[in-house]
Amino acid sequence: MPNANARPKHGRRTRRRRREDPARNELVSSSLESAQQCLFNQDYGTAFVHYLLVLNLAPMFKDFARESFRFTLFKWTEELDSVGRIQELFDCYEQALELFPADEVILNSMGEHLFRMGFRDEAAGHFHKALKLRPDYPEARENFYRVANWLVERWHFLMLNDHGRNRKYQQAIQKAVQSGCNTVLDIGTGTGILGMCAKKAGAAEVYACELSKTMYELACEVLTANKMDDGIKIVHMKSLEMEVPKDIPQKVSLVVTETVDAGLFGEGIIESLIHAWHHLLLPPQRGENEFQDQSATGRVIPAGATVFGMALESLEIRRHHRLCVSEVGSLSISAAGELRSPVSCSPEPDESMEPYTTERLSRLPGGYKALTEPFTALNIDFNNVQELEGLSSRELQRIHLPVTQGGELDALAVWFQLHLDEDSSLSTGPEEDTCWEQAIYPVHNTKGFVLKPQDELVVEVSCRDAFLRLCSVAVLRDGHEICLDTLQDPQNTGDPVSNQTPEAELCTALACLQTEQNQTKDFCMLECSEMALLNNQEYHQSFSSALSKLISQMKVKCQNKEPGSGVQSDSADLLFVLDVSEGFSLLSLIAASHGHVKAFSSVEKVKQQEVLKRLAQSNNVPEQHLEFWLNNMEDEQGMLKRPSREKLWSAIILDCVETCGLIRQKLMEKASLARCLLEDGGSIFPAKIVVQGILVESDTLLLESAVQGQEATLGFNIAPFINQFTVPVHVFLDFSTLECRHLSEFVELFVLDLMESTANYTNREVKVQATSAGRVTAIPFWYQIHLDQEISVSTLSQNSHWKQAAVVLQQPLRVQAGDWVRLAVKLQKSAISISAHIENPPGPMEQ
Secondary structure (H helix, E strand, C coil), X not given: CHHHHHHHHHHHHHHHHHHCCHHHHHHHHHHXXXXXXXXXXXXXXXXXXXXXHHHHHCHHHHHHHHHHHHHHHHHHHHHHHHCCCHHHHHHHHHHHHHHCCCCHHHHHHHHHHHHHCCCHHHHHHHXXXXXXXXXXXXXXXXXXXXXXXXXXXXXXHHHHHCHHHHHHHHHHHHHHHHCCCCEEXXXXXXXXXXXXXXXXXXXXXXXXXXXXXXXXXXHHHHHHHCCCCCCEEXXXXXXXXXXXXXXXCCCECEEEECCCCCCCCCCCHHHHHHHHHHHCECCXXXXXXXXCCHHHCEEEECCEEEEEEEEEECHHHHHHHECCCCEECCEECHHHCCEECCECCCCCCCCCCECCEEECHHHCCCCCEEXXXXXXXXXXXXXXXXXXXXXXXXXXXXXXXXXXXXXXXXXXXXXXXXXXXXXXEEECCCCCCCCCCEEEEECCCCCCCEECCCCEEEEEEECCCCCCEEEEEEEEECCEEEEHHHCXXXXXXXXXXHHCCHHHHHHHHHHHHHHHHHHHHHCEECCHHHHHHHCCHHHHHHHHHHHHHHHHHHHHHXXXXXXXXXXXXXXXXXXXXXXXXXXXXXXXXXXXXXXXEEEEECCCCHHHHHHHHHHHHHCCCCHHHEEEHHHHCCCHHHCCCCCCCCCCEXXXXXXXXXXXXXXXXXXXXXXXXXXXXXXXXXXXECCEEEEEECCEECHHHHHHHCCCCCCCECCECCHHHHHHHCCCEEEEECHHHCCCEECCCCEEEEEEECCCHHHCCCEEEEEEECCCCEEEEEXXXXXXXXCCCCCEEECCCCCCCCCEEEEEEEEEEEECCCCEEEEEEEEECCEEEEEEEEECCCCCCCC
């Protein structure tokens, strides 16, 4: 009876194992005790090692120790992060996930580290796993939405919604395949749409490559759903790394690609096509009139491009790229030195600079004025490998542009016409209804120089590093050439260059040569949003007034505590102000300029600290009254703490709103900590934030947020897969130029009180009455930032450096004029969500 013996033996073996492990049990017990003791002593690294040992030897303790293990992991990895031991940090997370592979909190935390390090694809994977494990996990959802905006940029949706563009590409590919190009490579396939067009047109073999892991996985899903996964081979790699026959069995007769950006060459199309012609494509056709089998020759779609440009005036571009003011919050900033954005173009490549930025000129706040007619800057033939290889060594081209309208020269705008083949093309011009933005080459060195009709603007065009570079270098006026590189700042001369005679302008330019050399050492780079903030006089004046009121009140309070003592000069009796704004901020210096204040700045970059020191000196702020707080910190985690053992802060300035239009992450946690660090009568700036919004109908927001409609894109099932990356909140929105219909008045949606914790809530219902009939597709929102009870600034101001955001409804809500709409507004962490439905009968609007 074999079964009779089997069961007792199994039982005896189990009991023997338990009796044989007293040493292991002792080790587990002592290690667990050591882990807890190390945790108590804040020795997180040693505690982590002990927990690893315990949980590997005794998995039954996982539930018991999970919370303590998480806490230890997070504390230890914070320490590793602060000292730059990044590989060890990720090793710890990998060890943790081996023990807890389905722990959504650990997955989310590792994703946050990955995102901060720039590994966006990997971060998205961890956030996505965390959400699958726990769909209602707010931190993971917020993180996934943020990373989705990076990984699947909004232009993917616009492009797929651009039916004209899609049809033209499809027709060009179909024509090429039917003429004999039966082997195809889709470089930078994205969703796989161009490769699928080739397969549908009858191509025998189709290959595709995609560098982004997120887009590669999405394309695989799309191919499978469209039953083309067997007919199209897709690889996750750069085309520059592809080889024959390792990655594709033979050279192809057609390459299709749209690896172009607003500046045409910024996505590396030149380099990838040169490599393709040498390694992946069949030789090109040898002559226009020579008959050749198309399957034996190679070609590229698009076949080439023509680049156009135009000089323009735009206050919006100007204020984001160069200093436009001489005084900020009662501070003279003449001693700041040269400040400019990191977007600057010169004929010689500079790795610290981006040659251009992008704007949609048709939606540029304040509009723009064209100072010249459009001009042709460049022609390029993608089917001519010699021309591609010679692009970087082309001679610098000087183009003379007649000025047609007077105005201040702020930028050169660039767009292009993409020639798909000899019959079809796409334009990215500012007047076109297109998914494309235009490239903007800001001009830094004109400093108020005004162009006049009959002037000629001299522009240099080059492609030294396969980037298109356009530089405004000179103006021809009345037979004289005025070099723009050496113009002096008219604010400092007191005589605008534009009002000088040509002879005087030439003398000014020559005299400036020496001063330009001296100013080079004072050059400092600010981000575009930092430059726009610096140019916002209303914002700084509001802070200066609010700080002045508080400081005056605190001074009176100090004097009342010690009557008869007079004005105190002892540094121990100074008022302490901490500015923890992100990036470059003058607020600490503005506080110090009011006197009897020691201000602490969170500016980290050395060059920016030097700017603040120069400004302090020129504005008579004592050197010891301005200190750089992070210079004394081991890491940013400990930024919010007491200034000294004996002192508390009189004011703490928090950075509450991101440039993109969202509340900063962990704002309320920071405010809670800041309140504990204030002396009696002290204040947080801002004290309160009011979220305001409006009901709108906007097809533009729908097109930028998801693939629209029930019909398949060119007959392919793509929408359900790309729409996984639809996010409910649209960021970096310019509400002033958004194409939309207002369906209500402005309404208060939510209030965040940074000074009174008991006044806060997480959910609020708001009733708003529709003023017009239409479809509510979105609720744009912005913030009224109250510094105190009387002084506030708005992120909707035309001078604001902030953009706005909008919640896009999953399903548009049709309303009639007079209908009441109930909005359910939620704030989870720093993420705002809004749902809407019509309420009948109407009720009064919530106050």
